[in-house]
Amino acid sequence: MMRKGFLNSALRVSKLCRCLPVATTASALLTILPPNGRPISSLALKGWDMLRSASFDPPNPLLETEEDVDFGTVRPDHLVSAANEALQKYKSRLESLEEALETDPGSVTVSSLLENLEELEAPLDYVHNAAALYKNLIQIPDWEAAAYKANLILADKPHELSINIAEALERFDNELQEDVSSERKLAIRHHLNNYSRRGVLKGQDSSLLNLQESLDEIESRFVQYADMSSRTSTRKKLEEIYGMISLKKQYAKKCGYDNYVDFILATENRMATSQDEIKSLHSLVKEKFSYAKTRTFIKYEDTQQYLSIDGVLLGIFGLARALFGIVFHEVDSPRGWVSDVRLFTAADEATGEELGKLYLDPFFRGTKARYFFLSPLARNSMFMGAPIQPTAWSDEPTPLKFEDAVSLVHELGHALHFLLAKNQLVATHHMPHEVSEVMPQLMEHFLFDEAVLQTLAHLSGSESIPPKLVEMLREQRVAEKVHILNQRAFLGQLELELFSDLDESLVSLQRRLAQESVPLDLPDKNDLAALFKIMHDNACGRNICHYRYLYGEIMSADIYSLFQESGVHNQEKMRELGTRLRKSMLEPGGLVDGSASFSLFMGRDPSTDALFEMYGIENSVIEETN
Numbered sequence: 001m002m003r004k005g006f007l008n009s010a011l012r013v014s015k016l017c018r019c020l021p022v023a024t025t026a027s028a029l030l031t032i033l034p035p036n037g038r039p040i041s042s043l044a045l046k047g048w049d050m051l052r053s054a055s056f057d058p059p060n061p062l063l064e065t066e067e068d069v070d071f072g073t074v075r076p077d078h079l080v081s082a083a084n085e086a087l088q089k090y091k092s093r094l095e096s097l098e099e100a101l102e103t104d105p106g107s108v109t110v111s112s113l114l115e116n117l118e119e120l121e122a123p124l125d126y127v128h129n130a131a132a133l134y135k136n137l138i139q140i141p142d143w144e145a146a147a148y149k150a151n152l153i154l155a156d157k158p159h160e161l162s163i164n165i166a167e168a169l170e171r172f173d174n175e176l177q178e179d180v181s182s183e184r185k186l187a188i189r190h191h192l193n194n195y196s197r198r199g200v201l202k203g204q205d206s207s208l209l210n211l212q213e214s215l216d217e218i219e220s221r222f223v224q225y226a227d228m229s230s231r232t233s234t235r236k237k238l239e240e241i242y243g244m245i246s247l248k249k250q251y252a253k254k255c256g257y258d259n260y261v262d263f264i265l266a267t268e269n270r271m272a273t274s275q276d277e278i279k280s281l282h283s284l285v286k287e288k289f290s291y292a293k294t295r296t297f298i299k300y301e302d303t304q305q306y307l308s309i310d311g312v313l314l315g316i317f318g319l320a321r322a323l324f325g326i327v328f329h330e331v332d333s334p335r336g337w338v339s340d341v342r343l344f345t346a347a348d349e350a351t352g353e354e355l356g357k358l359y360l361d362p363f364f365r366g367t368k369a370r371y372f373f374l375s376p377l378a379r380n381s382m383f384m385g386a387p388i389q390p391t392a393w394s395d396e397p398t399p400l401k402f403e404d405a406v407s408l409v410h411e412l413g414h415a416l417h418f419l420l421a422k423n424q425l426v427a428t429h430h431m432p433h434e435v436s437e438v439m440p441q442l443m444e445h446f447l448f449d450e451a452v453l454q455t456l457a458h459l460s461g462s463e464s465i466p467p468k469l470v471e472m473l474r475e476q477r478v479a480e481k482v483h484i485l486n487q488r489a490f491l492g493q494l495e496l497e498l499f500s501d502l503d504e505s506l507v508s509l510q511r512r513l514a515q516e517s518v519p520l521d522l523p524d525k526n527d528l529a530a531l532f533k534i535m536h537d538n539a540c541g542r543n544i545c546h547y548r549y550l551y552g553e554i555m556s557a558d559i560y561s562l563f564q565e566s567g568v569h570n571q572e573k574m575r576e577l578g579t580r581l582r583k584s585m586l587e588p589g590g591l592v593d594g595s596a597s598f599s600l601f602m603g604r605d606p607s608t609d610a611l612f613e614m615y616g617i618e619n620s621v622i623e624e625t626n
Contacts, residue, residue: 060085062130066378071133071337076146079131083150086123093120094159101164110172114187117159118426122379124154129377136369137337137361137385155220161209166195183591187427190590193267196255211251218244219539222532234526238506241528241535245498248538260499264544271434271551271594275496278547282496284608285489285550286517288617289482300406301472303465304399309362309388311397311460312405316412317344318455319446322571323578324420324586325349334359340390346419355419356380362398363390372407374414379426382418384411397461402473405456409447413440420582421589432594433545435585437552438559445560445614448474451568478615483518485553485615490517492547495534499544506531555598557611562602 061073062082097116100108108116127150135147159165169192176185195201199208221240252263261275272278317328327349334343342360347353357380364370364387374384386408391398400408417439423429446452450470457465494513502509507525514522514530523530537545559581566573584592584600598606 070335076142079146079150082127083153086127098164110184120159126378128154132375133383139367166200183428187425190427205254208254215247222536222539237528261544269432269590271432281550282489282493285485289486300402300476303402306457306462306465307400307405308397308460309400312456314459315456322574324582358415359383362386362388372411374411409443410440413443420586422587423589428590430590433548434551435594437549438555441552441556442560449568481615486517488549495546554608554611555606557614558606561610
């Protein structure tokens with residue numbers, strides 16, 4: 001038997017190695033960090049770069065094409081260097097575009113203008129996404145400081161204030177009046193909305209720009225100090241929240257709207273058309289799930305003896321192929337930021353066309369975000385972080401807790417939506433907010449189908465999951481979901497009232513709405529976590545977003561009911577429905593209104609019937625939200 005002391009030492013070494021960007025053993029040793037989180041010697045790192053590249057001027061890996069990047073060789077200073085390089089290229093391209101618009105505007109076509117705007121932003125977005133990758137997946141001071149500095153460098157985008165570009169967009173918008181549904185027209189409207197928010201368009205109040213600058217400043221504090229709750233006094237936090245609410249209200253008024261909620265619903269790609277529509281949905285959820293206003297700790301039964309990470313990945317990739325004709329292949333040498341990173345390519349089964357890439361960083365580390373998430377990296381690639389507990393030895397199958405399986409499948413749903421969108425322009429890639437949670441929730445529903453669960457167990461190399469355990473998992477799912485739905489209604493209504501007609505104190509408002517939705521989970525008067533989450537999401541560009549989860553729950557349950565009727569064993573019918581869903585809702589991205597794409601697939605408007613039936617409400621008592 002192995003001695004305990006030796007095992008603990010081995011585990012410590014294993015965990016340390018997983019924390020560090022490594023391409024080779026030598027580079028790993030050179031980047032070992034002392035307790036203060038700073039490299040032993042930046043000169044040593046530079047020297048290693050010179051040896052590895054056989055050059056006195058080793059290149060910055062982030063300036064290579066994405067296919068050639070060895071992410072394990074990237075250092076914190078590379079982020080800052082790449083940000084400066086991207087900004088210089090941006091300024092050069094912008095200068096050329098401005099000159100063309102001033103001296104020979106006829107040479108700039110609608111297509112070339114949109115392509116130029118894409119080329120302007122793409123390098124900045126890539127470095128920004130790379131900064132997010134290292135900041136979240138290698139959480140040590142040097143990386144966090146470098147990511148912060150890189151984002152500061154990239155924050156200034158002069159083209160967003162360019163009158164020449166704004167006027168050209170307005171001209172093309174008028175020329176394309178008859179072409180209202182084209183991708184070019186929708187991309188122009190997207191860009192014009194951004195210019196409108198900054199007061200750049202003709203006839204707009206110039207003070208909008210000053211308001212936008214004030215908003216940018218206060219929002220940057222909410223973005224950069226996500227841990228503000230532990231660093232700042234309650235009084236200071238309240239001042240910041242009131243300040244952001246006031247600025248957004250002033251901004252909406254300047255744009256001709258009564259409040260910020262109405263402004264967002266009118267100017268962004270949303271299914272919801274009014275506050276009343278959203279409030280009706282919140283009220284309906286609170287009414288139908290009033291029996292579940294208890295705060296119960298939901299812990300799924302242990303499935304680690306039945307499920308492994310490889311089995312679940314194989315099963316979900318297989319399900320994606322059966323439904324949508326998308327095939328995943330694992331790349332042997334992914335050159336990730338740590339040795340555990342895995343890389344999967346996705347291709348269309350029928351044509352062989354590569355749709356994109358998914359980097360997966362699956363295991364828990366002390367220097368890593370401790371939740372599941374998916375973020376974009378480049379136009380056709382993304383990265384996923386997960387906190388799955390690794391095994392002691394790398395050649396052992398990694399067992400999976402059921403809650404981790406649910407989270408993994410959820411994020412893979414986001415990945416499928418990203419991969420299957422066929423938009424040519426990034427500006428039209430953004431789907432309606434309410435649709436963004438449909439695929440993750442739909443894939444979760446499949447996970448609770450017994451046939452799918454048993455397939456995952458088989459692919460994990462285990463015996464069948466006992467029927468009693470499957471039933472317990474489903475019961476626990478209902479208990480968890482009804483609480484989550486009430487929590488969604490609470491956060492959604494809190495967000496609406498904060499940014500519409502706030503006429504009471506923040507603490508009083510939070511407590512009143514919590515009493516209505518989650519009475520046994522009331523926040524303490526000093527607990528501003530819900531308020532801060534809403535402010536942080538809005539500061540990150542997710543404006544008035546919390547109601548979207550309920551829309552996603554309704555649509556995903558409705559769609560899943562159609563698959564249920566056909567049965568997961570009916571491969572022909574599953575592929576038929578999956579292809580229809582792909583063509584109507586997934587491929588269009590932001591080109592089609594969410595309501596229209598749903599109706600195209602289902603042949604009718606969304607209904608709450610399937611959702612409430614799934615979680616224990618009789619159809620006979622259901623009322624429509626509209």
